[in-house]
Amino acid sequence: MKNAIYAQSGGVTSVINASAYGVIKAALNAEEIDNIYVAINGINGVFNEELADMGKEDPEQIELLKFTPSSAFGSCRRKLKEESEFEEIFRIFDRYNIKYFFYNGGNDSMDTANKIHQYAQKIGYDIKVMGVPKTVDNDLPETDHTPGFGSIAKYLSVAILEGTLDVKSMAADSTKVFILETMGRHAGWVAASTALAKRHESDGPHIILLPEVPFNKEKFFEKVEKTIEKYGYCSIAASEGIKYADGTFVAARGYKDNFGNVQLGGIGSTLANLIRSELGIKTHYAVPDYLQRSGRHISSQVDVNEAIEVGAMAVKYALEGKSGYMVGIERLMNSPYMSTTKLIPLDNVANETKLVPPEFITEDGMFVNEKFIEYALPLIEGEYYPPYLNGIPLYARLKLNRI
Known part of the structure; x- marks a missing residue:
């Protein structure tokens, strides 16, 4: 039996659950994955063995993840430091036959994913670790931009x-x-x-x-x-x-x-x-x-679509045998806007920060120029409104029954 765990970490976004949707749907449809679990509250959910089986959720509620902001499964800001922590993680991975691990987060979260990948190599544990990008700050290196x-x-x-x-x-x-x-x-x-x-x-x-x-x-x-x-x-x-x-x-x-x-x-x-x-x-x-x-009620259609795609592609790449990477976004053209995904080594992302380059900033330092506008404008195009009930957005309400 080969099972997978997905978890969310760090500050949330309005489209992080769209990435969760991408991962979960792809994993549920994959013959190679028997069960897709979600760790509640990020990596803490692994330590606490708080795992929810997505195969037992109402399919309609899983569909609503595309529209639901914040973290539907709880997030965390835990930084892994001790050898004993990794020993415990892999003891739990072994107990639940975890062969795929998908971690959805930003700079610090990619550091966690990278350390888990490296420890797996160290002890010879067969697991595929993939980082799924997420941060409103848009500061992850080597990806054109970041979902959120x-x-x-x-x-x-x-x-x-x-x-x-x-x-x-x-x-x-x-x-x-x-x-x-x-x-x-x-x-x-x-x-x-x-x-x-x-x-x-x-x-x-x-x-x-x-x-x-x-x-x-x-x-x-x-x-x-x-x-x-x-x-x-x-x-x-x-x-x-x-x-x-x-x-x-x-x-x-x-x-x-x-x-x-x-x-x-x-x-x-x-x-x-x-x-x-x-x-x-x-x-x-x-x-x-x-x-x-x-603010999911006014999210960008481009952003939602790409958030779903990076989640789904993380599963695809893992099933192809890839591990130790984050799924990045590569811009193909601006007008019409088109993008694709690529693999970025977690080593290149963990704890690194991509700043606004000087060529995007005006001479007085208090505004941005046309180069920035050209870069950012396609990313806010389109609307992906959630369904409404009695005038209020309808968001997912998952059971999250622990296994």
Whole structure:
């Protein structure tokens, strides 16, 4: 008997369950795989032997995974370090005859998958390990982009468009500055994507602050004032991870998450306070937080389709005997947009970060150029609306009965 485990790890996206759907459907249809289990709460579900048999789920609910945001199976931020942890994982793999392992996540999750692959080689355990890419941050190397990015880009582009219209309407004698705080710890892809909303010169955003460019208060204040002078208002997209020239985060919370990353948050309020105190201008800010990465009601059709494809292809590649790889996306053309998948060694992805390249950023460091627009625009194309019931999206409700 040959069984498979699929699990989700790290911060979620609005299309991570579309990748789960791709994996699960492909595994259920594969003669070589007897059972496809899902580990509840990521790799923790393996340790706790909390495994749900997808073959016993209602097929209609599995179909709804394509439309369901966040993690339908629970995620985690556990980083594997000790030899004893790997011994325990493979003891459990052996108990349940696990011959395929699919881990759906970002940089740190690919590190986990890579370590499991390497340990299997070390002890001679026959298992195929495949990484399934996921991160709204779009910062995984060697893949053109990452499932999750297109949808957060679409969500935030709409948000900045509508927020700018609001501040424009109030600017005559009230609020003149609107700040949209976006995710993005080290890479500014998410904040940069708000530029897709800008069709005319006066449209927001007028300023985009990226982690790749050191934050300079004086230049920032100068651009805010000039923008208000020109249009009467100023709309700003700011990445949570922007830093001063000395490398310190502008909005660090002072503690770390379970992966050891400095916890960020509050760049919107930090900048708003700076503008109020230094320039005396009334400022509003918005913090989409979880909403931006779980806003499935407005996901990109391209993003959903590719999320499903990378999941299905992970199973296909594993059945072909491949192991120790992440499924990447290769862009074939922009107009019409076409892509295919490719294999990327997990060694090349684990703990690595792809930054917004300098050639995508304007000379003043506070916006992106046409090269970025050309890159990102195809990724937000199309809508893949979920079914609605009584005016509210209908999302999957799985039994997740433990085996």
